[in-house]
Amino acid sequence: MTPLAGYLILSAMLFCIGLAGALTRRNAIIVLIGIELMLNAANLNFIAFWRFSEHPEALTGIMFVIFSIGVAAAEAAVGLALIIAIYRHYKTANVDEVNSLKG
């Protein structure tokens, strides 16, 4: 087993944990945390593929991940702001109860 495979297995597990959290938990904040985990699993993939690629001297992987983390930070800020707004409005953070967009 190459080192790359170990990283990939780790990142896959991380992704599954995040996805499971996002899908199963009812609290919106936990869901957001799950999403962050999934995002970080993807970041780990980027780093792993870059480190074990043929041209690790080009910093493309690092660049992607730094951007991705920046975007994730912004997304977390927007997400938390939305959750606060929802909480203020519905007096709850349970995502099952926030279903007024249903058809």
Place this chain on the structure above:
Amino acid sequence: MAWIVKYLWLIPALPILAAGLSALAPQRSRKFAASLAIGSMIGAFLLSLCAFAHAVNHGGHDGAKEVFNFAWLQFAAGNAGILKLGWVLDPLTAVMLVMVTFVGTLIFIYSVGYMAHDENFTRFFTFLSLFAGAMLGVVIANSLLLLFISWELVGLTSYLLIGFWYHKPSAAAAAKKAFITTRVGDVFFFLGMMWLYHETGTLLFYTNDPIHPGCLEGASLAAMVAKTTSLGMAVSTGIGLLIFAGAVGKSGQVPLHVWLPDAMEGPTPVSALIHAATMVAAGVFLVARVYPLVELGGWVNKAGEVIAFTSTTQQVVTWIGAITAVFAASIAVAQNDIKRILAYSTVSQLGYMMMGLGTGGVAVGMFHLITHAFFKALLFMGAGSVIHGCHDEQDIRNMGGIKKYMPVTFATYAVGMLALSGFPLVFSGFWSKDAILHSAHGWSVSHIPFYLGVAGAFLTAFYMTRQVALVFFGSRRTGFQPDSNSKEPAQAAHGEVRQAGSPSYEPHESPLVMTAPLMILAACAIGLSVIGTPAWPWFQSFLGQHHGEGGFTSEVISLMVTSSLIVFAGIGVGWWLYGRKPIQKADEPDVLGKLPLGMHTWFAKKYGVDELYELTVIRFNAWSAKACAFLDQWLWGGVVTLVSYFTLACSWFSRAFDEFVINLGFDQSCDGVSRGGNLLSRLQDGRVQIYLRILGLGLVALVLFLIWGGTK
């Protein structure tokens, strides 16, 4: 052209205008309607006098016609497609105008008194004015079409006025009878008119234009007499006979006389004006108007020379007239209704006029028409005055001795009676009747019409004497009620409730508004004799028909003596039977009942002509009406029902198709769309985690696809 010729149309227009205005006036405006009608008649009378003076001064004695024609209607291209109407001023028109407007004015005035209590006073004067206008239209017409239009208008107003008391069933039936009977004649008249138009291409009588002659002028007449129909009769004869058939209907000649006695259901002024003086004379006037056509086609021998100046049409006119004269006079002998006697007398006198036209020409017939109009209007109005004074009693058996109650009416009635009987020398009826007998005596074809005329003269004197003796002489009789439906309704004519035979109702003299016209007419009945005696035959020469001789030749004098003796005999027999020993009770049988062979019954039943028509024409008519009703009900009705069922079936099918095919299909597709929408909307349940789950499943599916299939 003189102004009076140009404005001759004003004479009929004035009464018609008055009729229009009073038709719009409310029912209570009685004075307005009466004064308008009388005013318009006086205006028309003054204009007629102007026309008369013009005709006397300018027309000369050669019968010149002054005409005013105008194009009325263009129905095809070119000159031949223009239908022209117009009016004519000639001596014939002039005398008729003066007679109609003068008698009309007097009767209008009389009506004010007679109809005073009628609630439909305004309507009465409207109809009366319309009648006068239409009659004057007949008189001035220079086109057979215009004459026909006015003629039909006259028929209409006659219908309206006979049925004036339409709430009486007998009046309504009489109006219908009059209208339908005259219509029979009018159909022939119309056919004659069409034929005339076909032959000559114009309906104008006179144009005074040799290039486009009127139908009574030289070239047209020559064309018509030269042509013969398939029956070997000249076209002019056929047309003349057809037009005469119209006159037979209007003037109550045999066999279309049945309507005239029934027309007495109308108010008495109507009987006087329409059914004695003017309208019934329209038929005589029509024959006089188309006389150039009537006298056309004397018997011609093989060489083309005229051998007898008596055309077929003239013979028919003479025979019908002569038969009518005696026929109606004999019926009048046995009637008991004061107005019906006069009605049959009118029919008889119209027969005389026809006979005069047929044998002696326009002047002879017209002279009797004019004098008859005056004394018959006088007699009718006198009868009306008697009826009025006796509280709507019309049966002469219920009168008697009225002389002392109504002296003015008696005196004027006596004048009328003597004039109608032809009492010698001072009464106009004597001279006009004598002229007819004279021309009938000289008729080349046959002497029988002369003897019929003499018999009629005897009967006329007889029944008039009987009537006067029963009404005015003897003692007052009351209480006999033969049949009540022949009387005028009490409240309509009089405003008083009639109590038959009640002695408290004494006869009374009529008011001045009714007696004054009587006196004027009585004066005319005497005075008119001066214009037509053999000594000074002004009237005859004015109408341009006088043939030479004149004066009292021995033949004329012997005839005068004969007819005087006949009149004296008639009056004498009448007086001997009815005046010498006046009947005391109203229900005594008539002395004539002793005549052999049941003649009196025949007279009283009017020879059963009504019954004959009832059995033949009317039964046939009713039968054909029933047949038509049967056809309507079963044949045409069945077809219509079938069609309606077919339509109904179509509509059922259409409805079912709509409901079960179109609507159902549409509904189902709508349901499908909405169900699909429901189904799809369930995906969109608003729960983010479900979306995410689907997203995850999609991702997995994508990954699996890429692993196993997407790499190829």
